[in-house]
Amino acid sequence: MLDYPLLQAMAAVVETGSFERAAQRLCITQSAVSQRIKQLESRLGQPVLLRSSPPQPTALGRRLHNHLRQVQQMEQSIGLGEPQEQLTLRITVNADSLATWLPAALAMPDWPQVRYDISVEDQAVGLRRMKHGEVMACLCASAEPVNGGRAQYLGLLRYRALASPDFLQRYRQPQRPDWLAQAPCLVFNRDDRLQHDYLRQHQAAEPRHTHGCPGSEGFLRCAIEGIGWGLLPELQAREALAAGLLCEVLPDTPVDVPLYWHYWRAESPILAALRNSVVQVAARWLV
Amino acid sequence: MLDYPLLQAMAAVVETGSFERAAQRLCITQSAVSQRIKQLESRLGQPVLLRSSPPQPTALGRRLHNHLRQVQQMEQSIGLGEPQEQLTLRITVNADSLATWLPAALAMPDWPQVRYDISVEDQAVGLRRMKHGEVMACLCASAEPVNGGRAQYLGLLRYRALASPDFLQRYRQPQRPDWLAQAPCLVFNRDDRLQHDYLRQHQAAEPRHTHGCPGSEGFLRCAIEGIGWGLLPELQAREALAAGLLCEVLPDTPVDVPLYWHYWRAESPILAALRNSVVQVAARWLV
The missing domain is CATH 3.40.190.10 (Periplasmic binding protein-like II)
Structure with a gap:
């Protein structure tokens, strides 16, 4: 089993962009943040963060980060999450959808605690990030679901x-x-x-x-x-x-370019709500 | 001295995205394209292209590509370029300028042969690409010119x-x-x-x-x-x-965010014309 406090230290560095701000967020010292990340890396035998400015997660770091967020969402959906915990939804989308109809679907007034971490990628890159577990959903033109995922048709x-x-x-x-x-x-x-x-x-x-x-x-x-x-x-x-x-x-x-919403079969309630919102808004705006 | 036909083969692959289309463009066989690139790499002792799909230039490949384009512009400016040669201007800009005032400056009716290859980068990345010779100009908020370059203030x-x-x-x-x-x-x-x-x-x-x-x-x-x-x-x-x-x-x-146009001291006439257009349009739209 993974050691989650270590993952949380890494996630805090990734999300705040610095060891100092991560320490503030977690209410621990900066050297404790540093030690937790080193401990995580020594257990995994691989680096999870590049010590650049700002620090960047490695491929492994990104997977762990995404995994942590999904576990936290699962905790929330069974009523065990910390209430003030942010629900970060990491999604990858095509540029033209983000510039047009998608924002209307992202507005979900019933879920004020949701935070988006959107990336804009070409279809091939987006699906690869989905396969690698780096994102929770992917909006693109490919109908082919990734292993363990499903693809829902949205319109043209x-x-x-x-x-x-x-x-x-x-x-x-x-x-x-x-x-x-x-x-x-x-x-x-x-x-x-x-x-x-x-x-x-x-x-x-x-x-x-x-x-x-x-x-x-x-x-x-x-x-x-x-x-x-x-x-x-x-x-x-x-x-x-x-x-x-x-x-x-x-x-x-x-x-006419078809659009599909790619999601994981093990979908948390919040991601199901987002998919529902995307499907409804797409029906209004797409052909 | 570099062997320019070899560079042109590499540039054609990078620009068309395939060995096949590069061969068509250069009116040579696909295996001749391949051989020229291998020859270039064996002379330099380093790869210039990643054989991915589509092929991607390595860091060295990007520098050579940019260098080739600059040499071709110099040739044109002394009346020696091939007239139908494309003038590709590789520039890196901030996203908000591209979304607002910059396109009006890119429209240069007196230079119909110009082709843009625009990338959108954060300031630090943009200036690094400028330093590495990967782009010919950079629009960003930093006033500090790179080595061998100048920075012209545009407005806020x-x-x-x-x-x-x-x-x-x-x-x-x-x-x-x-x-x-x-x-x-x-x-x-x-x-x-x-x-x-x-x-x-x-x-x-x-x-x-x-x-x-x-x-x-x-x-x-x-x-x-x-x-x-x-x-x-x-x-x-x-x-x-x-x-x-x-x-x-x-x-x-x-x-108010200041904007600067970063350019090389050895500026070709077409880049000087672009800078002039950017300065004029900026004066109209920026504060």
Whole structure:
């Protein structure tokens, strides 16, 4: 059995970002925090924290941290947790959901003690973190559950390929079937293949020039500024479309991306409540 | 002297994300791409690419890649570059600038051949990538130039501490001087100390509970949904403030964050043009 006070010392350092603040939170001395972590590491035979500034958990440290939080949630759900204990929900989500409909689902007034620790990851990374037990749930486009997990279908996030009117005037060449491939294309990062897939489908071509813009709001603003064309969630671009700041590059060619909520079979009540909220809000906003 | 065709093979793999597409781009066989990269690695005595899917540059690979791009820009600026060559500008910026004023500065109609490769980093990471020669410019709050670089002051990005009216009604306790520290607080990630500094200044307290929300638009939406309070750029929250969806948690207590553009002394004409555009747009939008 793991020695939980040692794990709590590690968790406090990770969450507060320093040994000093961890000691304050736990009401022990800084050297006691240090000793507990060393003891944990000597028992496990591996480091759990990198002594950087701020200290970072190792892969093992992250797993232990997540495990501790899940145990604490289980304790709470059987009425044994400390009442003032924070319930930290570690979830990994896709950037466009966080920028649009997801926050409405995260608002859970019946659970005021919930704290979120959200990370934004590409699908492959998100599912890997789920497999490694580093997160408690993952929102992504993959339907395939991880071992010991389930995936619940939420709906389709509808994208439209958009650009500014000036941009289209500059680059549209109706006589050239692959004109869009010649125009600068926005991509979120190198793993984002949405634009590539769209071009292959509609113009049998690859984008010749891409801009990497890894921020949802920045992506929208770069499209409005005429820096490139790109696929944007309809939810996010609605106002810019209505105001005529953006138009579809090819008429009525939406791309629908399915979204799934990945969760563990051993789901705590709070995570079940969150999943329920996500499913309800998704039903309202997704296609 | 470096063997540039070998570097170009590596750059093509990094930029296209596969050996196959790199071969297509360079009009050589896939095995020729492979051989060139092996040759480069055997000359340098170190790997330049991790053979993952997609292949990733090592730290050395990133430096070489960036160096290659800078050499190509120099060639262009003396009229010797291939005209269709892409000018990839690798820059690292803070998330809130990318979500607000920066895209207007990135739109440079006189340089249609420019391609951006933007990364969003915390200040410390961004400056480290600048020092290591991995990026050509860095937008952040630090005034201290890196070795061989300069830092130009741009102005102040004004933040306001905001929350939804419901949230304030739930948590505001005028009789308690540290009430805000008891309310859930949004932070971008663990390195984001804006909220901590604000609380220390105004209520001499630390936030007891934080939510980590690493997306600018998501941060705004979480504040509107009443999940937490947090510091948001005034530029970004303007509409939500006007619509009464957000209010200041303490009246008229802005936080002004200085922004600097870090660049290399050996600046290519295109980077000088970008800096000029950034300075002009910043003058319009920053305080």
